[in-house]
Amino acid sequence: MTVRLYQFAISHYSEKVRWALDYKGIRYQPVNLLPGQHIKTIRALTGKASSVPVLDHDGEIIQGSSAILDYLDEAFPEHPLTPADPASREQALAWEKRLDDEVGPAIRCWAYHYLLQRPKLVVPMLAAGTPFYNRILLSLAFSRVDEIMRDWMKINQKTADASQQVLEALLSELADLYRQQPYLAGDCFSRADLTAGALLAPLFQPPQYPVPWPKRQRLLPAMRTWLDQWQAQIEPLENLYRTHRGR
Numbered sequence: 442m443t444v445r446l447y448q449f450a451i452s453h454y455s456e457k458v459r460w461a462l463d464y465k466g467i468r469y470q471p472v473n474l475l476p477g478q479h480i481k482t483i484r485a486l487t488g489k490a491s492s493v494p495v496l497d498h499d500g501e502i503i504q505g506s507s508a509i510l511d512y513l514d515e516a517f518p519e520h521p522l523t524p525a526d527p528a529s530r531e532q533a534l535a536w537e538k539r540l541d542d543e544v545g546p547a548i549r550c551w552a553y554h555y556l557l558q559r560p561k562l563v564v565p566m567l568a569a570g571t572p573f574y575n576r577i578l579l580s581l582a583f584s585r586v587d588e589i590m591r592d593w594m595k596i597n598q599k600t601a602d603a604s605q606q607v608l609e610a611l612l613s614e615l616a617d618l619y620r621q622q623p624y625l626a627g628d629c630f631s632r633a634d635l636t637a638g639a640l641l642a643p644l645f646q647p648p649q650y651p652v653p654w655p656k657r658q659r660l661l662p663a664m665r666t667w668l669d670q671w672q673a674q675i676e677p678l679e680n681l682y683r684t685h686r687g688r
């Protein structure tokens with residue numbers, strides 16, 4: 442059996458899938474792609490959208506983190522991530538969708554807005570897991586990379602500020618909930634908690650996440666101050682990650 446995960450090391454949607462695979466104890470080969478160069482590879486696999494993550498399980502191709510989690514629970518039912526009880530299942534899927542649709546894009550926009558202003562920090566993260574010369578390539582072409590990424594994901598000060606508000610609302614809500622109950626849906630760890638932990642992981646930079654995280658003091662002051670201010674709300678997610686992420 443061969444399981445391949447086409448991904449960007451930096452992608453938090455890819456982290457959802459890495460975590461799910463590790464949680465289920467499934468051995469897999471990561472195929473780390475360089476943003477930009479990924480399009481050809483992914484379109485050849487899926488014949489449609491270019492986004493990662495994409496899973497290849499013995500030739501069965503699945504694109505998108507949520508569809509991949511569905512598939513993994515079907516194909517590898519041990520250590521389920523989708524609750525069996527219908528009400529908890531519905532709740533878990535609703536949380537996952539909300540986090541995928543709101544939090545994923547918000548954290549990406551907010552973090553890149555500041556990190557793209559520090560090429561020396563962001564280039565090694567974008568090229569993580571790919572051949573060393575990609576760092577040189579990205580550094581040389583950085584002003585174009587910056588322009589394309591900002592244009593593609595509509596990243597600017599205004600959208601970064603709006604994203605920060607989305608994050609603040611969600612972090613407050615999640616911290617309140619985790620103060621009252623251990624899990625978002627039902628009485629077990631599920632794909633809802635996994636999604637919250639994976640998508641928000643860039644805020645607490647866990648060592649299992651395979652990118653060279655920048656040291657706190659090298660971040661732009663705006664980013665550092667905000668992270669300090671929101672530490673209490675970020676902490677429950679960090680604890681959840683530490684408890685359930687394993688390797």
Ligand SMILES: N[C@@H](CCC(=O)N[C@@H](CS)C(=O)NCC(=O)O)C(=O)O
Nearest residue numbers: 452453454491492493494505506507
């Ligand atoms: N809803 C999708 C979102 C995936 C996504 O936004 N992937 C980004 C990286 S974080 C991507 O591949 N962007 C480049 C592209 O779409 O070509 C999922 O859950 O997999």
